Amino acid sequence: MPPTFKKPLDYDPGLAQQTLQKSYQNSDAAVEARKRTLLAELGLADEEYELDDEEEEEQYGEGEEGLGEGEENDEEPILTRGHKHTNGTASKAALPSYGYRDLFGKEMEGRRRQMIEVKGYEQYLMDLLNRSGEQLQALRAEKGLMYPGNVEVIPELQHELRMLQEENRNLRSSGARASTDGEASSRGSSNELAQQVSSLQQQLAVRDARLREAEAEAARLKARLAQAADGPSPRGAAPTAPVEELRALEALLAESQAALQAKERELTSVRASKAAAGGSADAVRELTKQRDDAVQAQELLQQQLAHARTDLATAEANFRAQQAAMAAATESEQAKALQKQMWSLTEQHSKKVEELEAELKQKQVMIQQLQATKSDALQAMKEMKGRMAAVKSDAAAAYKTQLMGVQAKLDEIHALREGVLEELVNFQAEIFSEKTITQMSRLVRDKEISRVRSAQSDLRTKMSELDQALKEARDETETVRQQAEQVAKIRELEAQGQIMHFREKWRTEFDKRRKLHNTVLELKGNIRVLCRVRPMLDKERGGMDAAAAAASMPVRCPTEETVRVAAVDNKAEKDFEFDRVLSPDEGQDKLYDEVAALVVSVLDGYNVAIMAYGQTGSGKTFTMEGPEGDPGVNLRALGDLFRLAGERAAEYAFTFSASVLEIYNEQIYDLLMNGAQDGDKLDVKQGPDGMYVPGLKMEEVKDMAEVTAMISRGKSNRSTYATNMNEHSSRSHLVLSVYITAVSKQSGVTLKGKLHLIDLAGSERLSRTGAQGDRLKEAQAINKSLSALGDVIQALQQRNAHIPYRNSKLTRLLEDSLGGNSKCVMIVNVSPATENVSETKCSLEFASRARKVELGKARVNVVSADGASGNGNGVSPSPSRGPASGRATPSGEGSMSRVASREQMTTSTGRRTPGPSGLSR
Numbered sequence: 067m068p069p070t071f072k073k074p075l076d077y078d079p080g081l082a083q084q085t086l087q088k089s090y091q092n093s094d095a096a097v098e099a100r101k102r103t104l105l106a107e108l109g110l111a112d113e114e115y116e117l118d119d120e121e122e123e124e125q126y127g128e129g130e131e132g133l134g135e136g137e138e139n140d141e142e143p144i145l146t147r148g149h150k151h152t153n154g155t156a157s158k159a160a161l162p163s164y165g166y167r168d169l170f171g172k173e174m175e176g177r178r179r180q181m182i183e184v185k186g187y188e189q190y191l192m193d194l195l196n197r198s199g200e201q202l203q204a205l206r207a208e209k210g211l212m213y214p215g216n217v218e219v220i221p222e223l224q225h226e227l228r229m230l231q232e233e234n235r236n237l238r239s240s241g242a243r244a245s246t247d248g249e250a251s252s253r254g255s256s257n258e259l260a261q262q263v264s265s266l267q268q269q270l271a272v273r274d275a276r277l278r279e280a281e282a283e284a285a286r287l288k289a290r291l292a293q294a295a296d297g298p299s300p301r302g303a304a305p306t307a308p309v310e311e312l313r314a315l316e317a318l319l320a321e322s323q324a325a326l327q328a329k330e331r332e333l334t335s336v337r338a339s340k341a342a343a344g345g346s347a348d349a350v351r352e353l354t355k356q357r358d359d360a361v362q363a364q365e366l367l368q369q370q371l372a373h374a375r376t377d378l379a380t381a382e383a384n385f386r387a388q389q390a391a392m393a394a395a396t397e398s399e400q401a402k403a404l405q406k407q408m409w410s411l412t413e414q415h416s417k418k419v420e421e422l423e424a425e426l427k428q429k430q431v432m433i434q435q436l437q438a439t440k441s442d443a444l445q446a447m448k449e450m451k452g453r454m455a456a457v458k459s460d461a462a463a464a465y466k467t468q469l470m471g472v473q474a475k476l477d478e479i480h481a482l483r484e485g486v487l488e489e490l491v492n493f494q495a496e497i498f499s500e501k502t503i504t505q506m507s508r509l510v511r512d513k514e515i516s517r518v519r520s521a522q523s524d525l526r527t528k529m530s531e532l533d534q535a536l537k538e539a540r541d542e543t544e545t546v547r548q549q550a551e552q553v554a555k556i557r558e559l560e561a562q563g564q565i566m567h568f569r570e571k572w573r574t575e576f577d578k579r580r581k582l583h584n585t586v587l588e589l590k591g592n593i594r595v596l597c598r599v600r601p602m603l604d605k606e607r608g609g610m611d612a613a614a615a616a617a618s619m620p621v622r623c624p625t626e627e628t629v630r631v632a633a634v635d636n637k638a639e640k641d642f643e644f645d646r647v648l649s650p651d652e653g654q655d656k657l658y659d660e661v662a663a664l665v666v667s668v669l670d671g672y673n674v675a676i677m678a679y680g681q682t683g684s685g686k687t688f689t690m691e692g693p694e695g696d697p698g699v700n701l702r703a704l705g706d707l708f709r710l711a712g713e714r715a716a717e718y719a720f721t722f723s724a725s726v727l728e729i730y731n732e733q734i735y736d737l738l739m740n741g742a743q744d745g746d747k748l749d750v751k752q753g754p755d756g757m758y759v760p761g762l763k764m765e766e767v768k769d770m771a772e773v774t775a776m777i778s779r780g781k782s783n784r785s786t787y788a789t790n791m792n793e794h795s796s797r798s799h800l801v802l803s804v805y806i807t808a809v810s811k812q813s814g815v816t817l818k819g820k821l822h823l824i825d826l827a828g829s830e831r832l833s834r835t836g837a838q839g840d841r842l843k844e845a846q847a848i849n850k851s852l853s854a855l856g857d858v859i860q861a862l863q864q865r866n867a868h869i870p871y872r873n874s875k876l877t878r879l880l881e882d883s884l885g886g887n888s889k890c891v892m893i894v895n896v897s898p899a900t901e902n903v904s905e906t907k908c909s910l911e912f913a914s915r916a917r918k919v920e921l922g923k924a925r926v927n928v929v930s931a932d933g934a935s936g937n938g939n940g941v942s943p944s945p946s947r948g949p950a951s952g953r954a955t956p957s958g959e960g961s962m963s964r965v966a967s968r969e970q971m972t973t974s975t976g977r978r979t980p981g982p983s984g985l986s987r
């Protein structure tokens with residue numbers, strides 16, 4: 067009975083068929099050889115038993131049919147017709163019956179076929195195992211050692227196969243033995259044969275059972291392989307319909323095999339019963355027939371199974387093809403989507419390009435139009451210019467011609483008038499001569515009179531004509547004048563463009579000049595010292611005229627930077643050098659010219675102090691205030707500031723405010739406050755914008771009128787509490803302060819400048835005054851503040867770490883004006899009188915020392931648009947705090963370099979003389 071088996075993966079039917087055929091051939095050859103041997107042993111010629119398969123089949127069929135159909139042929143030997151050397155009738159009767167032999171041959175044939183099938187099946191199994199092994203190796207190589215158990219299964223199967231092969235060999239040998247035994251038993255009884263057949267069938271059953279086990283194992287392996295191959299794949303499951311069909315067929319095959327086994331068992335039992343009953347050939351035949359039918363049915367089933375496997379292989383191939391197609395379809399769909407996207411992008415891009423091109427074209431058209439308009443405008447301008455030039459030249463020519471005509475007419479009229487006048491004169495002469503010489507006849511006289519009257523009438527007519535001509539000429543002149551005005555207006559319009567240009571240029575130049583000027587001042591040093599020698603007063607001349615008095619003055623000004631004090635009281639003549647020395651004949655304007663630049667820098671956000679120093683009567687008040695009609699620094703400075711602020715009004719919004727205070731006996735008085743004040747109450751403090759006096763009245767001023775009114779109010783308040791104004795003014799310091807805020811209209815940046823204009827108290831020495839009581843107290847106070855000023859100047863000069871600003875109200879107030887972020891001018895006023903020479907020398911020495919002070923580079927007080935304070939050079943966040951920033955590094959590089967340059971300048975000119983080191987007054 068052929069074993070049932072399942073189609074392995076990649077089953078090759080061609081190879082199996084080849085193997086099967088080969089096995090058949092080998093088996094056939096072996097069986098044939100055995101047959102021949104048996105026939106030879108039986109004494110039968112080959113020819114007698116020569117049957118081809120077809121004949122044999124036919125004979126068997128007929129025989130079997132015959133066995134099944136007719137009872138009379140029961141004993142007829144099956145191989146009767148094979149005896150060819152005998153005729154039909156004679157041989158049947160003459161030859162012995164060989165029925166067992168035929169039966170044996172048939173059995174042998176059946177066994178032979180089974181063996182062939184088994185051998186083919188073995189081969190197939192080997193093939194299957196080999197392929198499975200290869201697939202397993204490939205899978206293991208691909209997946210790693212995922213199914214190591216398979217490796218163990220294959221050797222087991224191989225071992226089992228070897229066992230089966232061994233059994234087959236045994237079967238063959240037992241078959242051979244059975245043949246031998248059958249030969250022997252052919253001489254004996256059919257029972258033995260039946261037993262042998264039974265035994266063989268049992269063995270076959272055992273073998274089939276094992277084969278089924280092997281097949282089941284192979285199926286299990288195949289399933290695991292299929293699982294290993296399909297399981298991890300995400301593409302989907304293999305088609306199940308052909309597999310199910312295959313399984314159904316296999317099940318059918320198994321049933322048929324079971325049925326076959328049952329038939330065989332039945333046959334065995336029948337044979338056994340036959341043996342027991344003495345044999346029943348009919349029953350055996352019947353069973354044999356049934357078995358053959360079953361075998362045929364099995365073969366049919368196997369064919370169906372093969373078909374099913376083929377279908378399965380086809381389905382699998384289709385499935386793979388479908389998977390590949392699906393993958394390809396997915397890829398092609400993606401490609402299509404991408405292509406679609408690309409097309410859409412390309413379309414969008416093309417649209418955009420088209421839009422841009424259209425826009426570009428529009429722009430080009432616009433540019434062309436604009437160019438055309440521009441060229442038209444240029445052409446029109448050109449034409450206009452030409453026409454204007456023509457009009458101008460025409461007008462000028464016409465004006466000239468008309469003027470010449472008018473002039474000619476006027477000349478003519480003048481000539482006529484001259485003629486008429488001459489005639490009149492002649493006529494009068496004639497009249498008078500007639501009166502005196504002869505008596506004219508009345509008639510002649512009347513005639514002459516009428517003639518004269520006629521002439522007069524003519525003259526009047528001519529005069530009226532001339533008046534008319536003159537009027538016309540005037541009208542023409544007016545017309546020409548109007549035309550000339552029009553031409554002038556046109557010229558003015560033309561010039562305005564140039565004016566704007568020049569104004570801009572001027573502004574740039576102005577800014578440059580201002581910056582350069584500030585730089586020059588900075589390079590010169592921050593305390594500039596000017597010396598002013600006042601003229602001799604009448605009372606000082608001693609009866610001398612101005613020229614003689616000037617010639618006798620002990621104080622001279624040999625150069626613009628030198629003042630010379632003559633030798634007096636056994637002291638040698640001495641020269642003092644200052645930044646500028648103003649001689650007695652130099653007026654207020656010259657002095658102001660020297661400080662004007664510093665005054666202007668207040669508008670740029672600098673702190674500036676201008677102080678007049680000198681003994682009483684030396685001209686300090688004259689310099690700062692000035693007499694009526696000849697204003698001093700104060701009013702000139704304010705006038706200048708208002709004027710410049712007006713000029714810069716386009717760029718900045720300026721605010722002016724001012725205060726007037728007095729320091730008397732070390733107390734501060736607010737001169738803008740009416741009535742008596744307690745001077746102790748006002749003190750100097752340091753605020754965010756620098757030094758200030760809390761409670762001091764600051765008034766906003768908008769013009770010079772307000773300033774003048776404010777100053778005179780201050781003076782008036784001062785005089786109310788000062789019993790003797792002249793003496794009082796000599797013993798107090800007067801400070802006029804101007805605070806300017808400039809907000810840039812462009813950037814919003816605020817500049818804050820402060821100007822102190824100080825008329826100091828008289829600087830004469832205490833010993834010289836001989837004061838006592840209140841006078842002594844006043845003198846001591848003055849001495850204290852001026853001494854403090856001297857100490858501050860000395861400390862600054864020596865670049866001390868500590869500057870004693872707090873020693874007096876004056877120095878405290880000037881702290882941010884004598885500091886590093888300010889500009890300071892000291893005007894030392896001196897008297898030229900001989901009796902004042904000693905004090906003059908003291909003042910000049912004091913001023914010389916002050917001139918050596920280097921305050922460091924001045925800084926602008928800036929408040930940015932967002933309110934943050936700063937300064938021009940970024941040194942200090944609070945520029946007004948002089949001591950904190952300006953002198954924190956008194957020996958800083960900038961300061962040193964400036965000193966060096968100044969001293970170098972002094973050496974090169976050789977005119978500077980170092981003053982005494984002490985500052986005592």
Ligand SMILES: Nc1ncnc2c1ncn2[C@@H]1O[C@H](COP(=O)(O)OP(=O)(O)OP(=O)(O)O)[C@@H](O)[C@H]1O
Nearest residue numbers: 600601681682683684685686687688689795796828
């Ligand atoms: N440059 C000058 N030209 C003409 N006169 C002058 C000049 N300087 C001063 N004087 C006159 O000298 C006199 C004294 O001047 P002034 O009062 O200004 O001195 P002072 O230093 O202010 O005195 P005090 O300290 O007492 O105030 C005045 O009569 C003044 O007119």
